[in-house]
Amino acid sequence: MDRRHLKPLWRRPVLSAAIALPLAVTGVAAGAQELVWARYGDISSLDPHRATSTLSMQVWDQIYDTLLSFDMEGTPGPNMAKSWEVSEDGLEYTFTLNEGIMCHDGSAFDANDVKFTIDRAFGDTPSLTRTSWGPITDVSVIDPLTVKVTLGSTFGAFLPFLADSFSSMVCDSNTADTFGSTTAIGTGPFSLVEWVKGDEIVLDTNPDYVNWGEPIDNAGPPQFDRLIIRTVPEPQTRLAALRTGEVHIAEPPFDDVAAIKEAGELEIMVAENTGQNVFWEFTISRPPFDDIRARQAVAYATDAQMAIDIIYGGLSQREWCPIARGVFGNDQEFCKQYGYEYNPEKATELLAEMGYGPSNPLETTMFVWTGGNRHKLAEIFQAQLAQVGIKAAIEIMDIGTMNARVKEQNESPDADTPGTFDMMTWSWYDPDILYQLWHSPGAYSGYQTPELDAMLEETRTTIEPEARLKKVQAVIKYLMENAVHVGLYTPGWEWVFAVRPEVEGFKIGPFLHPNFQDVTLSDG
Amino acid sequence: MGKFIVQRFLAALVTIWIATIAVTILIHLVPGDPVRIMYGSFQTTPEELEAIRVRLGLDQPIWRQYIMYIGRLLQGDLGNSIVGDQPVLDILLTRFPATLSLTLASLAIAVVVGMSLGFLAAYKRGTWVDVSSMVLAIVGVSMPHFWLGLLLLFLFALQLQWLPVAGGDWRSLILPAMTLGLANAAVLARLTRSAMIDIFDQDFVRTARAKGLPKSIVLYRHALRSGLVPVVSMLGLQFAYLMGGAIVVENVFAWNGVGRLAIEAVFARDYPLIQGFILFFATIVALASVVIDVAYAFLDPRIRYS
Numbered sequence: 001m002d003r004r005h006l007k008p009l010w011r012r013p014v015l016s017a018a019i020a021l022p023l024a025v026t027g028v029a030a031g032a033q034e035l036v037w038a039r040y041g042d043i044s045s046l047d048p049h050r051a052t053s054t055l056s057m058q059v060w061d062q063i064y065d066t067l068l069s070f071d072m073e074g075t076p077g078p079n080m081a082k083s084w085e086v087s088e089d090g091l092e093y094t095f096t097l098n099e100g101i102m103c104h105d106g107s108a109f110d111a112n113d114v115k116f117t118i119d120r121a122f123g124d125t126p127s128l129t130r131t132s133w134g135p136i137t138d139v140s141v142i143d144p145l146t147v148k149v150t151l152g153s154t155f156g157a158f159l160p161f162l163a164d165s166f167s168s169m170v171c172d173s174n175t176a177d178t179f180g181s182t183t184a185i186g187t188g189p190f191s192l193v194e195w196v197k198g199d200e201i202v203l204d205t206n207p208d209y210v211n212w213g214e215p216i217d218n219a220g221p222p223q224f225d226r227l228i229i230r231t232v233p234e235p236q237t238r239l240a241a242l243r244t245g246e247v248h249i250a251e252p253p254f255d256d257v258a259a260i261k262e263a264g265e266l267e268i269m270v271a272e273n274t275g276q277n278v279f280w281e282f283t284i285s286r287p288p289f290d291d292i293r294a295r296q297a298v299a300y301a302t303d304a305q306m307a308i309d310i311i312y313g314g315l316s317q318r319e320w321c322p323i324a325r326g327v328f329g330n331d332q333e334f335c336k337q338y339g340y341e342y343n344p345e346k347a348t349e350l351l352a353e354m355g356y357g358p359s360n361p362l363e364t365t366m367f368v369w370t371g372g373n374r375h376k377l378a379e380i381f382q383a384q385l386a387q388v389g390i391k392a393a394i395e396i397m398d399i400g401t402m403n404a405r406v407k408e409q410n411e412s413p414d415a416d417t418p419g420t421f422d423m424m425t426w427s428w429y430d431p432d433i434l435y436q437l438w439h440s441p442g443a444y445s446g447y448q449t450p451e452l453d454a455m456l457e458e459t460r461t462t463i464e465p466e467a468r469l470k471k472v473q474a475v476i477k478y479l480m481e482n483a484v485h486v487g488l489y490t491p492g493w494e495w496v497f498a499v500r501p502e503v504e505g506f507k508i509g510p511f512l513h514p515n516f517q518d519v520t521l522s523d524g
Numbered sequence: 525m526g527k528f529i530v531q532r533f534l535a536a537l538v539t540i541w542i543a544t545i546a547v548t549i550l551i552h553l554v555p556g557d558p559v560r561i562m563y564g565s566f567q568t569t570p571e572e573l574e575a576i577r578v579r580l581g582l583d584q585p586i587w588r589q590y591i592m593y594i595g596r597l598l599q600g601d602l603g604n605s606i607v608g609d610q611p612v613l614d615i616l617l618t619r620f621p622a623t624l625s626l627t628l629a630s631l632a633i634a635v636v637v638g639m640s641l642g643f644l645a646a647y648k649r650g651t652w653v654d655v656s657s658m659v660l661a662i663v664g665v666s667m668p669h670f671w672l673g674l675l676l677l678f679l680f681a682l683q684l685q686w687l688p689v690a691g692g693d694w695r696s697l698i699l700p701a702m703t704l705g706l707a708n709a710a711v712l713a714r715l716t717r718s719a720m721i722d723i724f725d726q727d728f729v730r731t732a733r734a735k736g737l738p739k740s741i742v743l744y745r746h747a748l749r750s751g752l753v754p755v756v757s758m759l760g761l762q763f764a765y766l767m768g769g770a771i772v773v774e775n776v777f778a779w780n781g782v783g784r785l786a787i788e789a790v791f792a793r794d795y796p797l798i799q800g801f802i803l804f805f806a807t808i809v810a811l812a813s814v815v816i817d818v819a820y821a822f823l824d825p826r827i828r829y830s
Binding site: 038041042044045128181196197198199230231232233234236237240241243244246247370398400401403404405407408 | 554555557560561562568607608610615618619674677678681682685688689690775776777778780784785787788790791792793
């Protein structure tokens with residue numbers, strides 16, 4: 001077995017000055033163990049307030065910690081905050097912090113850092129996800145270990161947000177000029193050594209780290225010395241690097257997963273409870289999808305199970321709900337009763353009612369974003385839809401362009417082309433995503449009614465779990481019955497990991513948070 | 525000679541000027557609202573988007589946007605990237621050395637392998653050496669960089685384990701340089717062969733042989749020097765091909781140059797960075813062409829008088 005991956009760092013070939021690459025890595029002690037994790041892309045920022053990508057969040061998880069943490073089922077519990085109290089009116093949350101939490105620069109983490117983080121999220125350059133913090137009106141430091149957060153109105157998604165990476169706690173010793181770009185001081189299991197943009201992020205183990213609440217065995221610091229998160233865009237290159245031992249963990253090419261499993265040289269791990277939802281979503285401002293029958297026809301004509309079996313071979317699951325597994329309110333049985341089982345005859349009937357038939361197919365365009373083999377999935381769906389008389393052209397684009405174009409489609413009721421539909425994807429830790437998508441004006445200016453708005457507001461203002469569940473389920477039922485948000489499958493992107501045999505203890509927490517604290521590196 | 529250099533330099537400036545127009549129009553050719561595409565987080569308000577539109581000058585008529593762009597350009601300002609909000613020029617200059625080292629290494633491989641193969645094929649014209657060299661050249665020309673890169677990677681990194689798969693140390697340069705260089709060596713081989721066959725048939729070569737000069741002197745001092753003039757003229761074009769090929773090859777081998785940066789910028793919808801890359805690329809290629817043309821003129825005095 002190749003063991004180059006465990007070669008002491010001092011014996012590794014050093015960068016040649018002659019080629020002047022910005023790849024030099026600060027050295028660590030001889031014999032130190034490093035783990036290399038390769039991903040297809042780089043982060044956007046080290047600042048948790050300046051990016052929203054999964055790639056960025058997964059790195060923040062290593063550098064920062066959160067007040068609360070999710071258990072494996074996605075329920076928030078204590079972490080940096082060992083306890084909290086909620087006032088009777090549900091507007092004041094008083095958190096008590098654990099003692100002895102240390103920032104990477106050696107300063108103590110206390111209530112002032114919590115206040116610094118939240119104030120910063122609402123500051124002059126607010127967080128990109130500031131509304132997800134909730135209607136916070138004040139943050140007060142009671143004493144170094146006690147902090148009180150006051151809300152303007154009750155907010156059901158507040159506690160789950162405090163367990164999500166977007167609420168990562170930032171130490172107030174960070175320097176504004178460099179924070180997020182070249183520096184990042186947190187309290188997480190690893191501290192930043194260097195970020196070579198586009199190439200790699202080098203993190204060293206934080207010896208002071210204490211795990212207060214993450215669902216893992218190790219209560220102390222990680223058990224190896226250095227974590228290198230490297231960008232390797234080409235899937236086949238990542239696989240080759242895994243096989244030679246240059247890389248320990250990476251997303252493999254989908255088409256090779258079966259062969260990798262069969263060869264047994266690498267372990268394939270699949271994330272669960274990711275919160276990722278892939279669904280049909282429609283332009284409802286003009287024909288044909290302003291008519292519920294057209295939306296339902298697409299839903300009935302889609303055999304999602306067959307499609308994901310072909311493309312993902314058991315790596316993904318059919319998802320009936322508009323919110324994915326792991327998210328509060330997800331219940332397959334509940335959602336299925338309002339879902340659309342594959343029924344091409346029913347789809348044909350609905351289309352016939354609308355005047356469409358073999359000589360007059362319903363013509364539309366399906367938007368799909370790049371990656372995750374979705375283009376192949378789209379072709380299968382295209383063929384399924386064609387069988388019932390829906391002629392759907394496919395347009396593939398990046399996710400940012402798709403988000404913008406879906407919104408523009410909805411805002412163009414007088415366009416002379418048929419309305420489009422899209423294979424939309426979202427990942428979130430709470431059913432509050434439904435509010436952000438569908439409460440007017442909505443993320444896409446899509447389907448909206450006063451009735452739905454009122455129901456969504458109740459999912460926000462209700463904080464007692466059982467009562468909130470009922471409100472969430474009412475919204476799910478409404479969205480599904482109106483064929484507004486038709487769940488297809490979960491997960492959908494960056495959820496498969498190939499792991500070398502010498503890596504033991506690698507875990508993937510809920511909402512796709514890779515965790516390295518239990519990892520040990522053997523000699524293979 | 526001075527006039528020739530000035531002419532070539534002015535031609536390069538025209539090329540760069542056309543590129544500035546292209547990059548200004550680029551942002552308006554993309555379907556959808558560019559501001560929403562670049563900055564449209566689902567929690568961004570319409571007011572914030574409008575403020576960004578004003579800040580970027582995208583609320584202005586396109587001719588005014590162009591004048592503003594040229595004004596900034598003359599001060600060396602290519603704008604700031606969307607991702608990370610950093611000066612585009614700084615980002616490009618940080619990553620350009622990696623691309624330059626890859627391009628130069630590839631060029632060296634292309635020149636050595638391509639010219640040797642071409643010369644050998646011409647010298648052994650009509651033999652199995654000629655035929656097999658040219659078959660190899662056709663395969664090299666036809667094979668996409670992407671595919672050749674993966675084949676080399678599987679052979680040298682995965683099977684033989686002689687070289688690393690991806691970035692990290694200087695040895696990582698070898699495979700991407702081979703990928704780029706071998707594909708371009710094929711072009712040079714065909715060109716060298718044609719040029720050398722012409723030269724071998726020239727009277728001065730025959731005369732040199734007739735007056736009793738050793739074969740090696742005739743081949744290397746007389747024939748090769750003359751035959752390489754048209755080949756050298758192609759190097760400028762080859763450099764442009766190599767820079768273009770670097771975009772694909774850097775991605776395959778995780779080589780952290782401007783080619784990969786361009787792909788990252790496209791996927792991140794970072795228009796200022798995409799614009800900066802195109803202009804930077806055009807400038808480098810145009811200036812490299814000037815250098816090659818001038819060198820060519822020095823090699824062949826007929827060029828500057830024509």
